[in-house]
Amino acid sequence: MAEYEPKIIAFVCNWCTYAGADLTGTSRIHYAPNVRVVRLPCTGRIDFMLILQAFGQGADGVIVSGCHPGDCHYTAGNFHARRRWMLFRRLLDFVGVDMRRVTFSWVSAAEGAKWAELVNSVVADVRKLGPYEEFPQRLGGPGQKPIEVA
């Protein structure tokens, strides 16, 4: 049987982390191919529900990344996002969601090497944790049998 490959979804901001991940590629740095990058305008736009949706549709780990504090293209989006994550993390932890599978990070457009390192370490961690089977899946989501209509 093939080795288990974790599925990681990364929600990144357009201005820093997406450009940073682009730099990783143009710098010819190899990193784990397990990550699916979703580009959003700003970390302030990354609704906490996206994280639940990712897990509900089969992700084993989630990365959320954007500009360093003070570098936001929209001045304050990442400050708002940071506050939201601080509370959201506490809530998810309280209901028993495995917070080792959610990684928050700041990766700037110049940090191509940091992006590769981040993804590699998250993939290694999640590989150890294994598939996130206990998280309920969204009905009719990918990898699921369609809902039968009588």
Added chain:
Amino acid sequence: MELLRDKAKSLLKSGAVQVVIGYAAGSATDRFRPHFARSADEADRLVFGDGCRQNLAVYLLKPEVRAMGKAAVVGGPTTLRTLLQYAVENQVSDGSAVALALEDGRVEELTSFAAVEEYLAQRPHGLSEEDRAELEQHAGRSREDRWAYWSGELARCIRCYACRAACPLCYCEQCITENNQPQWVPVASDAFGNLEWNVVRAMHLAGRCVNCGSCAAACPQNIRIDLLNQVLAQEAMTQFGAEAGYSVRKEYALSVFKPDDKETFIR
């Protein structure tokens, strides 16, 4: 009780308010229902007792109640906090509602936000000892146990949205659960949708919840969803020093930020 009725009658008679929102006897001796008193006769049916736990401030924003004119709302500290949180969110303007604060059989008429602030400042803030102990007991268990407890509890949710209807701060005209393009929260009462709905509800109240407990009291499945709100309120207090509903000048925790907010988890 007589004090409350007399107060309501004098307010209605003088024309200071057009409706007094209080409690009347319900379908059993220990049950109460909301009562909208618009005349002296109707004011005579006002009662107050231990079972009067619903936060009546929820009615202040309803269009049909607003159409009745200026309202006085009966309640305890959490109802007053709701009023101030409404003010922070520009839902109620100063002087447009009167609060009748009940405590140990006494009634205090509070006509301005400043009076409500002063009244609350003299009362204890934050979670009660029992609430705090209960939260600690939940948080102190292992992650596996917490997940087993909450996934079991939320699996019982029938998605009736009684918590949303009872909550004075869930007043969006269109809730995210009603959106179907995209459908954020699945309609069916399944494990994923239930988890998502309850997490979303708590997060949308983060830093705004005044801990009145109406959500859990309204839950027909007796799920302790108020714990989710309490844990967020406590976190907002420890992280940002933010408490909802004590001042009309303070923005709530998630609408503002400090450039030097301290966290330890962002890599």
